[in-house]
Amino acid sequence: MKRFSFPRELLPVSVVLAVLGCTAIAVPLLSNLGDDDSVVEATRAFVSAERPSDRRLKGEALGSRRIIAAIDQRPVQLPRPRIAQLARLPLALPDAAPDLEIARLSVTAAQPPVTADIVRPAVKRFMPDPRRKPERLKRTAMVEIETMLLEPPQDSVAVSLPKIAASPEPVLVTRPAVPSTAPAPRIALVVTAAGINEATTQKAIDGLPDGVTLAFAPIGERTNALAKAAIADGHTVLVEIPMEPVNPKRDPGEPLTLRVGNTGEANIARMNDAIASVPGASGISSYLGAKFSQSEDAAAPVVSEIASRGLFLFENQPSGQSRLGSLAKERDVPYAAGAMAVDRDRNAAMMKDRLSALEIQARREGVAIGVATAYRDSIDALESWVADAERRGVVFVPVTRIGDAG
Numbered sequence: 304m305k306r307f308s309f310p311r312e313l314l315p316v317s318v319v320l321a322v323l324g325c326t327a328i329a330v331p332l333l334s335n336l337g338d339d340d341s342v343v344e345a346t347r348a349f350v351s352a353e354r355p356s357d358r359r360l361k362g363e364a365l366g367s368r369r370i371i372a373a374i375d376q377r378p379v380q381l382p383r384p385r386i387a388q389l390a391r392l393p394l395a396l397p398d399a400a401p402d403l404e405i406a407r408l409s410v411t412a413a414q415p416p417v418t419a420d421i422v423r424p425a426v427k428r429f430m431p432d433p434r435r436k437p438e439r440l441k442r443t444a445m446v447e448i449e450t451m452l453l454e455p456p457q458d459s460v461a462v463s464l465p466k467i468a469a470s471p472e473p474v475l476v477t478r479p480a481v482p483s484t485a486p487a488p489r490i491a492l493v494v495t496a497a498g499i500n501e502a503t504t505q506k507a508i509d510g511l512p513d514g515v516t517l518a519f520a521p522i523g524e525r526t527n528a529l530a531k532a533a534i535a536d537g538h539t540v541l542v543e544i545p546m547e548p549v550n551p552k553r554d555p556g557e558p559l560t561l562r563v564g565n566t567g568e569a570n571i572a573r574m575n576d577a578i579a580s581v582p583g584a585s586g587i588s589s590y591l592g593a594k595f596s597q598s599e600d601a602a603a604p605v606v607s608e609i610a611s612r613g614l615f616l617f618e619n620q621p622s623g624q625s626r627l628g629s630l631a632k633e634r635d636v637p638y639a640a641g642a643m644a645v646d647r648d649r650n651a652a653m654m655k656d657r658l659s660a661l662e663i664q665a666r667r668e669g670v671a672i673g674v675a676t677a678y679r680d681s682i683d684a685l686e687s688w689v690a691d692a693e694r695r696g697v698v699f700v701p702v703t704r705i706g707d708a709g
Contacts, residue, residue, distance in 0.1 A: 488669065488698070489670045489671075489699075489700050490662065490670070490671050490692070490697055491641075491671070491700055491704075492515045492672075493518055493541070493672070494517050494677050494681075495518045495543060495619060495676055497518060497519045497520065497529065498523035498525065500677060501523075501525050503678065504517075504525075504533075506682050507685075510685075511538075511686065512699055514699030514700050515538065516539045517538050517539070518617070518619075519541070519542060521577040526580055527580060530583065531582065534583045538701075540584050541585060541586050541588040542581045542586070542587045543587075544587050544588065544589060544590060545590045546589055546595040547560060547561065547562045547563055547595040553591060554591075555591065559573045559576060561595050561601070563595055567604030568604075570605055574608065586703060587614060587617070589617070589621075596618070596624075596625040596626060597622070597624045598626070602627055602630055603630055606627065609634075610631075615638075615702075616638045617639050617641065619640075639705050641673065643661060643674065645657040645658055645681075646675050649681065655684065655688065670705055
């Protein structure tokens, strides 16, 4: 019985395949053994350093579109290139002159171009000049100087000096001093809201000179007694009458407030009740009253009553539309208005500046009127400033005498 062997059946086929493979490898190698090199000529071409694989990916023939254009114009029969041996192509470098009229592409090994040594310019770096050392002082030799006393001259020389005429002593002429006829600057200070705080009011009565006027509010519990004490100390006393303001939020809401909507008799009755609470008052002082003072119908009966009683009218910080001043002038009522509130913001520095401005105004115009409120810090500031101003020649007078000559 004959046994089947698979290697024996395939032996002729494997032999045939081996022979064909060796032939496919040997034929190209044997065809490349010749000494002559294949040369390809191209017109108006240039050599690129790109790899053949890169040129195939770009779809360019031989790595240049310019070669394709040249071939289209003049077709050239190119021999089939051979596969170069690896030993004969160790390195492929681009031609040194890539843009020539005729360039030759050779599959032989190219020689690397000779490159000249690059001479780089020397970089001059900035270096600061070294600091010079100070020169040493040269020592000089010490020279000894001999000194000797000269003998006094034996013969005296007579010298005649010119005579200088004596000037007479100047005669000082004393002139009698000319008395100044200019009046001293006068300031009228009015302290409002007196009587509300007993301690502060008493401090103002005792600490301020009698030339300072005190305006008492009729709503204080001790107004009557404090007003009598102020008059006994020599102060001029006024009655502070509340009047209706323009801003309803600032309305005092007191039963003695004079209002535009009231009749003249009602307002006169309220004013008389306020005057009765401050015995010995020389006049009245307004409190607020921007709305009431603008109404001539409401203010005229009150001013007429003030004139009939022979009282003084002081308007505290009047508005531009106030009619109290004109009505007082028509009815021959003594009138004054105070526009400078020295303690408006109760700031010590600002208060001092306003008092200085008040003194400057008094020296320039002869008289000035200032208004302050019966606060403790305001009274303290007034005490120190009034004492200094009196030493500077300022005279403090009651507001009722602001128009007097002295």
